[in-house]
Amino acid sequence: MQINWFTVIAQMINFLVLVWLMKKYLYKPILQAVDEREKKIASELKEAKTKMVEAKKEQDEFQQKNEAFDSDKKKMMAKATADAANERQDLLDAAKKEAADVKLKLHAASAELQENLSNEVVQKMQQKVFDITKKVLSEFTSTDVEAQLVEVFIHKIKNISDSDKKQFIDAFHSESSPIVIKTASKLSEKDHKSIKSAIDSVLGDHSKYEFTTDSKMIGGVDLATNGYKLSWSFSAYLNSLEKNMTSIKNEAQQVALI
Amino acid sequence: MNISPDQTIFWNWSFITINLTLLTTWAVMLFMVVGAVLITRKLKTTHKISKWQCILEMIVIGINEQIKEVGLEKPSRYIGFIGTLFLFIAVSNFWIVLPFYEPPTGSLSTTVALAIAVFLAVPFFGIQESGFFAYLKTYIKPTFIMLPFNIISEISRTLALAIRLFGNVMSGGMIIAILLSISPLFIPIVMKALGLLTGMVQAYIFSILAAVYIAAAVQESIKKKKLTYKNNPK
Structure with a gap:
């Protein structure tokens, strides 16, 4: 077991050269790539977080709008129902009034017709009585x-x-x-x-x-x-x-x- | 039987010798560098990446996390040294699955070289973090009496690093060589698998110990900075 001092020196130089080469071609580029990737991931995460916050904000906004829309819808629905009920009542009242008017007119027309008929009958009867009276008087009293x-x-x-x-x-x-x-x-x-x-x-x-x-x-x-x-x-x-x-x-x- | 790949010499001139250790080291280096270049030239920063990029990212991030867990707060500063230690030893040991391959980590010269690199890196990072005198002061802490003990500790742990790695890898190779001569079937395969595991564990131990030593050296400075920040947060 001997130590070859030339080999020792040569190996030391070899090792130092290897250290330099590995630093240049391995550690530096690899660590740089890893750093860049980490930065990229960090920025992507940050961006994702920002987008998430924005999305949450938009979601909240949308929800608020939705709630407002629902509330408006309910109000409009209630108003429309009330309007429809009022309109229905008005139409019913108008129809009742019209029906009452028609009924009244019908009664009036019927009464008028009855009166006319009655008048006509009365007149004819009166005429007949008069004619009979006239005939009787002329025949019996020559008047x-x-x-x-x-x-x-x-x-x-x-x-x-x-x-x-x-x-x-x-x-x-x-x-x-x-x-x-x-x-x-x-x-x-x-x-x-x-x-x-x-x-x-x-x-x-x-x-x-x-x-x-x-x-x-x-x-x-x-x-x-x-x-x-x-x-x-x-x-x-x-x-x-x-x-x-x-x-x-x-x-x-x-x-x-x- | 050659105990160390240093003994397999291909070319020799004066004190310059090109042996198997150097050749396999260059092969491992070439493999690592070419692999890194090929994979990292098409790196993607999108969510969908290639499986090779994914594997490399897992390895690099794993090493980074380990360095952080040891207590080094800026792992990108140390990953070049500690990561390369781990990858070099791991790849060198991984190739033992190939026939006739002798890992460079089975050479005491290599492990000594790596241990010396750690021995030098510890004060280098310590001085870089705390300054020259502040770092030297750590040797006389808690009292100046501890100076020789601290120096002995530095040297012995470096020696231990070198011997541990060499011993483990070399012994694995030796056991396989001996078993091959006794029972050439099945047992060497099992031992190779065991050697693979040992190799990976050794790579981890070596690099994590290096990280711990460096962390210990820069810890004083980190503590000092934390204390300063606590007293004056602005």
């Missing part, structure tokens, strides 16, 4: 009913009460309208003259007369001038008869109910 009606009217004018007379005169003097004399059938000239002279005796001389006929009238004579009306007709008697009949009927019904 002209029309002429008798004029006679009675003239008599009524002549015997008019003072208050009625005053009203008649006032109505006549306030306006220069003609005196309208309405009858159911056309009167003769003689009857015209008789009526004119009767009226003239109340009002004084007056030349404006207008004689008309109305098929709806059942006997009698109507006098009208400027709101004043003097009437005498067969229908008044019949209407009175109808009223009496209705009252008798109602009484009979009440008795039956008791």
